[in-house]
Amino acid sequence: MALDEFAIITLADLKATLGISVSTYDAQLEQAINAATYQIESYLDRKVVQRRFYEWTTARGQANVILKNPPVGHVHYLASGAKAAMTISSTVSTDIACTVTLTEGRMTLVRVASSGTETIEQINFSNHPTSTAIVAHVNGLTGWKASLVTNCLAKHLHRFAGRDVVNANLTMTFADNAQFDTRVDNNTGIVYLSPSAYPDEESDWPRKPLTIFADYDGGYEAVPEDLKAACRLLAGAIYYARQRDSGLTAESLGDYSYTIDTRAVSETEAMRLLHPFRRLR
Helix, strand or coil: CCCCCCCCCCHHHHHHHHCCCCCCCHHHHHHHHHHHHHHHHHHHCCCCECEEEEEEEEECCCCEEECCCCCEEEEEEEEECCEEEEEEEECCCCCCEEEEEEECCEEEEEEECCCCCEEEEEEECCCCCEHHHHHHHHCCCCCEEEEECCCCEHHHECCEEEEECCCCCEEEEECCEECCCCEEECCCCEEECCHHHCCCCHHHCCCCCEEEEEEEEECECCCCHHHHHHHHHHHHHHHHHCCCCCCCCEEEECCEEEECCCHHHHHHHHHHHHHHHCCCC
């Protein structure tokens, strides 16, 4: 297993900490770093190393929303609204089910023929980045028809699950009302909205629920040392737990003896370092 692209520490960092100079156990050490990174992100309820996020959130009776992965770096796009991007319909009248689901990174189309045979097609946004590209692909599939209304980025399309297209055409929408006068607290990820987010009904601001799409860089460009230290503790504990009896806490040879720092002790110290960074819901 290779080191994850967004691992909190490097292999060289962990090896220096553990005093390991040989490359014999590099694969196991990388696995330990990856596992420690995943544990930390789960505990913090957010990603650590900076990357790009495409996130939907809703302001419910308030004038702000909180992005999930602070600190927030560059905000590429922030928008609300719902403008038609394309329509999708079924072309086989005997199909007993046809549904469309749009999740993070892909669209899934499912057909169930009168015989009960199910056909699943997935359209990945990495290969079809715009609504124009998606429409062209859908029109090349048996049993489906798509029509373009507005070209937009696929990642800007509203998410949904299991929409039926047997009984009615499906209109897919995207967030088109770009927000230019909002304010972002980069450290906390709080986005403060303005009345312009409600161009048609400003009198409802901020009482009316509003869905916001955010395309932004989130996480630490330079990871704080406490987070790195916690990752080293957990990764070291995970690595050494594979090398010895988990119930062994001390060893001696003649007059020489030493106590082994158990995994539980390392995890407790790691949690102490991590706690100030934990995202509160």
